[in-house]
Amino acid sequence: MDAFDAKTMYDAFAISVAAHPDRIALREREARSLTWRQWSDLVDRHRGALAKAGVEPGATVALLLDGGFDTYVFDMAVISAGGTAFSIYVTSSPEQIAHQVRTSEAVLLIAQSTRAEAARAAIGMVDRPVELWIVDSADEPVLDPEPIPAPAPRQPDDVATLIFTSGTTGDPKAAELTHGNVMEALRSSQAMVPLDDGCRLLSYLPPAHIADRVLAYYYSLATAATITIIPGGPKDFLVELPDARPEILLCVPRTWEVLQHAALEKAGELGIADFRDAIRRGVERVRAGEREVPAEDDRAVFAPVRRAMGIDDIKLSMSGSAPIPVETLEFFAAMGIWICEGYGLSETTGISVINRADGQRIGTIGLPAPGMEVKLSDEGELLIRGPLVMRGYRGNPEATAAALEPDGWIHSGDLATIDDEGYVRIVGRKKEILITSSGKNISPAQLEQAIIPNTDLIGAVVVVGDGRPHPMALVTLDEAAAVRRWPDLAGASRETLAADARVRAEIARAIDSGNERFSRAEQVRGFTILPDVWLPGSEEMTATLKLRRAPIVARYAQEIDAMYAGNRQPV
Numbered sequence: 001m002d003a004f005d006a007k008t009m010y011d012a013f014a015i016s017v018a019a020h021p022d023r024i025a026l027r028e029r030e031a032r033s034l035t036w037r038q039w040s041d042l043v044d045r046h047r048g049a050l051a052k053a054g055v056e057p058g059a060t061v062a063l064l065l066d067g068g069f070d071t072y073v074f075d076m077a078v079i080s081a082g083g084t085a086f087s088i089y090v091t092s093s094p095e096q097i098a099h100q101v102r103t104s105e106a107v108l109l110i111a112q113s114t115r116a117e118a119a120r121a122a123i124g125m126v127d128r129p130v131e132l133w134i135v136d137s138a139d140e141p142v143l144d145p146e147p148i149p150a151p152a153p154r155q156p157d158d159v160a161t162l163i164f165t166s167g168t169t170g171d172p173k174a175a176e177l178t179h180g181n182v183m184e185a186l187r188s189s190q191a192m193v194p195l196d197d198g199c200r201l202l203s204y205l206p207p208a209h210i211a212d213r214v215l216a217y218y219y220s221l222a223t224a225a226t227i228t229i230i231p232g233g234p235k236d237f238l239v240e241l242p243d244a245r246p247e248i249l250l251c252v253p254r255t256w257e258v259l260q261h262a263a264l265e266k267a268g269e270l271g272i273a274d275f276r277d278a279i280r281r282g283v284e285r286v287r288a289g290e291r292e293v294p295a296e297d298d299r300a301v302f303a304p305v306r307r308a309m310g311i312d313d314i315k316l317s318m319s320g321s322a323p324i325p326v327e328t329l330e331f332f333a334a335m336g337i338w339i340c341e342g343y344g345l346s347e348t349t350g351i352s353v354i355n356r357a358d359g360q361r362i363g364t365i366g367l368p369a370p371g372m373e374v375k376l377s378d379e380g381e382l383l384i385r386g387p388l389v390m391r392g393y394r395g396n397p398e399a400t401a402a403a404l405e406p407d408g409w410i411h412s413g414d415l416a417t418i419d420d421e422g423y424v425r426i427v428g429r430k431k432e433i434l435i436t437s438s439g440k441n442i443s444p445a446q447l448e449q450a451i452i453p454n455t456d457l458i459g460a461v462v463v464v465g466d467g468r469p470h471p472m473a474l475v476t477l478d479e480a481a482a483v484r485r486w487p488d489l490a491g492a493s494r495e496t497l498a499a500d501a502r503v504r505a506e507i508a509r510a511i512d513s514g515n516e517r518f519s520r521a522e523q524v525r526g527f528t529i530l531p532d533v534w535l536p537g538s539e540e541m542t543a544t545l546k547l548r549r550a551p552i553v554a555r556y557a558q559e560i561d562a563m564y565a566g567n568r569q570p571v
Contacts, residue, residue: 003019009179039073045148047148048146053142057082057154058083060107062100063075069137071207072207082158084160091537094122111132160182165347176391176393181388181390181391195315198224201215201219202241202246203216204236205252210344215250246314247315248316250319257453260331262309263305274301282335287330319341325453340355344388363425365426369386380417385407389408434463442522451514455510461473462547472524474556476529476534494533511527
């Protein structure tokens with residue numbers, strides 16, 4: 001039986017274990033690895049421990065674990081016991097952990113020993129009994145696993161996991177994804193881009209992120225793949241790539257931007273003087289509709305850079321989670337790496353619309369995935385329907401009714417257009433439109449995406465201007481990029497970096513370049529460089545790297561007022 005035909009995640013897992021018991025399933029460079037048989041053996045032992053703890057079929061277990069390695073073992077153990085497992089971002093506060101434990105109706109929280117203090121504090125905030133396991137790793141079960149019960153039968157309609165929404169506009173909601181949702185997502189992916197059995201995958205995003213779950217953990221279940229896990233996440237991404245050499249590479253836009261600048265640096269290190277000119281020629285070819293890279297450019301210019309970076313074996317590259325700049329897509333296409341930009345929600349199992357590997361239309365998010373339908377509401381909001389749509393929000397029928405129409409259409413919250421050939425283009429967030437004092441409607445996201453590719457110095461940018469005469473920008477810096485460019489800034493304070501004339505000139509240049517795409521009424525007229533860093537899971541940024549606009553505007557109200565009062569450098 002083909003694992004893609006399995007009805008549940010555990011069925012797919014069992015098929016892969018039987019077919020390839022000695023193949024490496026999970027690995028960390030110079031740390032540890034597990035074959036498919038070893039992973040299965042650990043799953044069995046933890047299932048025995050869960051049974052001893054009284055975790056019954058249908059129960060929910062929360063995971064507060066540092067890395068994908070331990071998460072994958074415990075997660076599949078819960079699934080094999082007939083339960084529902086979900087991950088919590090380790091950057092969450094005790095209050096946020098308590099909210100998710102409470103909302104999920106979890107009976108057990110499994111937390112890494114490094115997160116014990118936050119876990120205990122969170123449990124104390126939940127007004128019902130919740131068992132807590134503190135673990136160092138998944139190498140040994142918490143309780144004596146004997147006797148080990150047989151795997152519990154599950155059905156496609158049973159809930160496999162919960163994905164908590166970003167919470168940009170309120171408390172995060174728990175989207176219930178079923179085994180049927182997950183298996184349909186895997187079949188849909190394989191139908192669009194068939195991949196070989198045993199491909200190499202990369203896991204660097206947190207396991208609470210739907211993209212990591214579907215395109216690393218879940219996809220491996222059906223392909224008996226080898227997953228290289230990067231415990232350090234994005235900060236170790238560039239260092240680990242040459243070892244992992246993935247064949248499928250899914251990155252959020254910010255990571256693709258980091259890779260873009262890294263490619264330029266690598267070309268310099270390798271002494272490839274023609275690299276920028278070859279990129280320019282390649283972008284011209286891409287814009288002319290040509291896909292092939294001339295052999296002389298590929299062999300002498302691009303191949304050495306791809307090989308040195310560890311991206312030379314890529315068969316499928318994707319971008320999701322947020323809009324990616326067109327310039328970044330064109331840059332990699334010029335190198336021979338065509339990124340399939342896609343679009344999905346936590347509520348649609350991470351997949352809805354995607355560009356196919358052989359039919360990208362840069363600037364769009366592609367065509368509906370197999371079995372999925374899209375249409376626009378009267379307001380221009382993208383509506384989605386199909387087998388990947390969640391069952392609903394756990395314990396929140398009001399929110400479910402607001403998001404899901406009775407006939408199955410789910411509201412995305414994004415404004416879009418659909419061309420005559422069915423390609424979808426996102427043009428803004430329904431609730432993220434600035435209206436200037438002159439009545440001009442402006443999408444801040446479009447302005448931000450036009451600015452970011454023009455420099456590697458920007459960590460994040462937020463365009464403001466609701467009710468104001470014109471847009472302005474708040475900017476945070478990528479300190480490492482600034483020091484690489486100007487070594488004399490090493491050790492400087494954030495305030496010093498933000499005030500440096502060279503840094504300010506570079507940010508102004510990037511904004512000027514971005515402004516060229518927009519009318520005068522839409523252009524950003526000034527900026528402030530903030531001496532702050534917005535980390536994933538902070539008040540300013542969700543764990544999935546989405547900006548929390550309302551809290552940002554509230555926190556930096558004085559800085560915004562000062563910009564409009566003329567106390568900041570104009571662009």
